[in-house]
Amino acid sequence: MVECRKSGSLKGEIQVPGDKSISHRAVMFGSLAKGTTRITGFLQGADCLSTISCFEKMGVSIENTGDTVLVHGRGMRGLEKPEGVLDCGNSGTTMRLISGILSAQDFDVTLTGDASIQKRPMKRIMDPLSRMGADIESLPGNGCAPLYIQGRPLTGIHYASPVASAQVKSSVLLAGLYADGETAVTEPSLSRDHTERMLGLFGADIASEGTTARITPARELFAADIQVPGDISSAAYFIAAGLIVPGSQILIKNVGINPTRAGILEVCRKMGGDIRMLNRNEGRGEPTADLLVTHSSLKGTVIEGDIIPTLIDELPVIAAMACFAEGETIIRDASELKVKESNRIAVMAQNLTAMGAQVQETDDGLRILGGRPLHGAVIDSHDDHRIAMTFAVAALCSQGETKIQGGECVNISYPAFYKDLGSLIQ
Numbered sequence: 001m002v003e004c005r006k007s008g009s010l011k012g013e014i015q016v017p018g019d020k021s022i023s024h025r026a027v028m029f030g031s032l033a034k035g036t037t038r039i040t041g042f043l044q045g046a047d048c049l050s051t052i053s054c055f056e057k058m059g060v061s062i063e064n065t066g067d068t069v070l071v072h073g074r075g076m077r078g079l080e081k082p083e084g085v086l087d088c089g090n091s092g093t094t095m096r097l098i099s100g101i102l103s104a105q106d107f108d109v110t111l112t113g114d115a116s117i118q119k120r121p122m123k124r125i126m127d128p129l130s131r132m133g134a135d136i137e138s139l140p141g142n143g144c145a146p147l148y149i150q151g152r153p154l155t156g157i158h159y160a161s162p163v164a165s166a167q168v169k170s171s172v173l174l175a176g177l178y179a180d181g182e183t184a185v186t187e188p189s190l191s192r193d194h195t196e197r198m199l200g201l202f203g204a205d206i207a208s209e210g211t212t213a214r215i216t217p218a219r220e221l222f223a224a225d226i227q228v229p230g231d232i233s234s235a236a237y238f239i240a241a242g243l244i245v246p247g248s249q250i251l252i253k254n255v256g257i258n259p260t261r262a263g264i265l266e267v268c269r270k271m272g273g274d275i276r277m278l279n280r281n282e283g284r285g286e287p288t289a290d291l292l293v294t295h296s297s298l299k300g301t302v303i304e305g306d307i308i309p310t311l312i313d314e315l316p317v318i319a320a321m322a323c324f325a326e327g328e329t330i331i332r333d334a335s336e337l338k339v340k341e342s343n344r345i346a347v348m349a350q351n352l353t354a355m356g357a358q359v360q361e362t363d364d365g366l367r368i369l370g371g372r373p374l375h376g377a378v379i380d381s382h383d384d385h386r387i388a389m390t391f392a393v394a395a396l397c398s399q400g401e402t403k404i405q406g407g408e409c410v411n412i413s414y415p416a417f418y419k420d421l422g423s424l425i426q
């Protein structure tokens with residue numbers, strides 16, 4: 001249980017930990033490359049440590065010295081059959097991306113994880129991978145993990161994905177690295193493109209046009225130096241806190257602002273939020289900037305359509321922020337939120353209601369009528385890190401005390417979250 005209460009203004013400078021999506025991919029691609037990949041700014045969160053442990057179990061030597069991680073790659077055909085099952089913990093990215101790679105190896109493997117991941121849909125990767133020739137089975141038979149994969153030769157496909165999901169796209173593209181012929185994935189709208197950007201740095205022949213990404217099979221990948229920018233999904237809690245807590249001004253240093261991730265910045269600006277971008281840097285592969293966030297009076301907005309995949313993980317904290325905005329905020333086209341670490345539509349509606357907010361759960365989102373004062377409450381995080389962090393932020397502007405059950409789950413993506421938040425409180 002974590003206890004939070006109303007705070008004074010937030011002031012100062014903060015550096016959020018490395019991007020979770022990019023950290024996972026750097027370990028995975030480094031493991032398949034020839035040579036040593038050096039990763040700086042790696043996120044030392046439980047999810048990314050699950051990825052490291054899976055590749056170590058397949059014979060990859062990985063030196064994790066804190067901020068820097070060295071991955072001594074074994075080449076595309078160098079992975080070994082692990083002893084026992086591979087445990088992906090709470091990490092959907094680990095399970096779905098690794099499945100694409102494992103579908104093409106010359107060994108069999110079982111993938112499992114915690115209670116939450118065993119409820120998340122895996123059919124979305126099983127379908128396209130099976131069409132490529134993969135032998136992949138849900139052991140409980142319900143389309144969920146544990147998954148059993150027997151590696152096989154694969155054939156390239158052009159997959160029209162029904163969901164805008166970077167995990168599905170990446171899983172298929174990684175299988176495509178090993179396939180016979182080109183593989184392409186077309187999505188209904190563009191999801192985060194870290195795989196496309198980073199595989200290029202490792203020497204893969206990969207290109208994107210609109211919402212289609214194509215890859216040709218690779219003979220080898222080559223080690224790269226990867227500098228992981230700060231995670232905009234972690235920065236989101238400080239953006240929201242800075243905007244809603246009166247008198248606040250926060251400088252968030254070195255945040256990844258890849259356009260396929262930065263939808264929150266556009267939405268905050270539409271809501272009247274004062275966010276300035278300083279020190280923009282195109283970077284090698286991923287653009288970054290410092291974000292200067294100043295308290296603002298916000299107004300409600302509509303969030304729908306193609307922007308949704310670019311802020312999908314930030315919607316819980318955006319919903320909380322909307323409670324402090326004038327007028328109504330409507331979130332639509334976001335039914336993917338139901339299959340995240342928790343059902344984030346239901347869990348947000350339940351917990352915001354407990355704090356006195358006027359919220360309505362809809363089939364594909366939420367409607368929030370802002371402007372009503374919130375009060376502290378007992379919050380059930382459902383062991384979902386983004387829910388816990390969202391309510392720590394909401395608590396800063398709510399009367400009385402908020403108790404977050406399972407609040408320790410922030411270790412999935414941001415182990416020092418409460419300490420960092422506390423360091424800004426005046």
Ligand code: S3P
Pocket residue numbers: 020021022093164165166167168170191192312313336
């Ligand atoms: C991720 C993709 C998104 C996101 C998740 C990380 C990734 O999931 O919600 O936190 O690293 O590819 P989906 O692919 O299910 O949308």
